[in-house]
Amino acid sequence: MDTHPTAKPQIPDELIENLIRSLEHTHDEECTCEDVYAVVDEFAEAEFRGEDAARLMPLIKQHMELCHNCCEEYEALLDVLEKSQSA
Amino acid sequence: MTTAIGYNPVAMDARTNETWLDELRSPGPVRDMALDDLHSIVRKGLPYALSRWLSPDDPLFTPLVDEVTQETLLRVLDQLDTFEGRSMFTTWVHKIAIRIALTELRRKRWQDSSLDEMVDNEENPAPERLMADSQASPETSAERTDIMTRIRRILDEELTEKQRQALIFLGVQDLPMEEAARRMKTNRNALYKLLHDARLRLKHRLAAENLNAQEVLSAFETR
Numbered sequence: 438m439d440t441h442p443t444a445k446p447q448i449p450d451e452l453i454e455n456l457i458r459s460l461e462h463t464h465d466e467e468c469t470c471e472d473v474y475a476v477v478d479e480f481a482e483a484e485f486r487g488e489d490a491a492r493l494m495p496l497i498k499q500h501m502e503l504c505h506n507c508c509e510e511y512e513a514l515l516d517v518l519e520k521s522q523s524a
Numbered sequence: 525m526t527t528a529i530g531y532n533p534v535a536m537d538a539r540t541n542e543t544w545l546d547e548l549r550s551p552g553p554v555r556d557m558a559l560d561d562l563h564s565i566v567r568k569g570l571p572y573a574l575s576r577w578l579s580p581d582d583p584l585f586t587p588l589v590d591e592v593t594q595e596t597l598l599r600v601l602d603q604l605d606t607f608e609g610r611s612m613f614t615t616w617v618h619k620i621a622i623r624i625a626l627t628e629l630r631r632k633r634w635q636d637s638s639l640d641e642m643v644d645n646e647e648n649p650a651p652e653r654l655m656a657d658s659q660a661s662p663e664t665s666a667e668r669t670d671i672m673t674r675i676r677r678i679l680d681e682e683l684t685e686k687q688r689q690a691l692i693f694l695g696v697q698d699l700p701m702e703e704a705a706r707r708m709k710t711n712r713n714a715l716y717k718l719l720h721d722a723r724l725r726l727k728h729r730l731a732a733e734n735l736n737a738q739e740v741l742s743a744f745e746t747r
């Protein structure tokens with residue numbers, strides 16, 4: 438089936454290391470980017486009010502530890518909430 | 525705060541979620557006024573949302589904000605029925621604006637860059653390279669090589685071509701998820717699931733081989 442093993446791009450060491458590191462945060466059940474998007478406004482407001490959003494929504498927090506894009510969008514939303522108020 | 529004539533942030537923010545929904549659903553001037561206010565709210569929020577990526581002095585800034593604001597209002601009207609009231613209405617709107625803005629920004633940043641630029645992009649530096657070989661003692665070096673060989677074999681056996689490709693896009697070329705998804709003709713959500721599946725397979729395989737993630741990592745960290 439795979440007749441061209443040399444054509445496979447080599448995965449560099451540091452990527453393997455990052456991958457192994459991410460296994461610590463890997464669970465059988467994880468929520469997806471869509472799940473996060475559905476509640477990130479609620480999550481950001483909870484954080485903004487000083488509640489422990491990560492404890493209230495652990496799966497969301499867990500996803501954001503692995504998903505850079507969702508984390509960026511959450512942080513941008515929190516920036517808007519915080520800076521709009523202080524403006 | 526700049527207070528343009530006729531602009532009253534308190535009154536704007538004073539609408540309840542229900543009022544927003546009612547007004548945006550009413551035809552005529554009530555809706556137009558609500559849309560105007562929402563337009564201002566989105567425009568005011570975007571510079572904060574974008575502050576980590578784009579300065580207001582950047583020539584990209586104003587066209588992006590204009591485009592995103594328009595697109596946000598359209599999407600808000602289109603998705604009004606999906607708002608569940610779990611947050612303030614305006615927070616929900618900012619969320620939509622941010623998704624549109626960052627998706628657009630990521631696309632713009634990556635669409636024209638060549639492969640070479642992608643590997644060494646200043647704003648997205650490649651992960652720090654580990655220099656394990658030069659200073660490792662012969663034993664740790666041999667042990668490390670042994671673990672590396674095992675891990676590489678496991679990766680070869682467990683990862684599908686798609687998963688391998690995704691990892692290389694994200695980890696080597698440092699593409700954002702959305703851009704990698706676009707190149708793989710999928711979407712970000714499906715890509716996350718693909719990677720989750722890859723991580724799970726690896727996790728279970730390491731467990732089956734009695735390989736502890738910490739031990740593997742310490743092999744990497746040995747210098």
Ligand SMILES: [Zn+2]
Nearest residue numbers: 469470504507
């Ligand atoms: Zn995500």
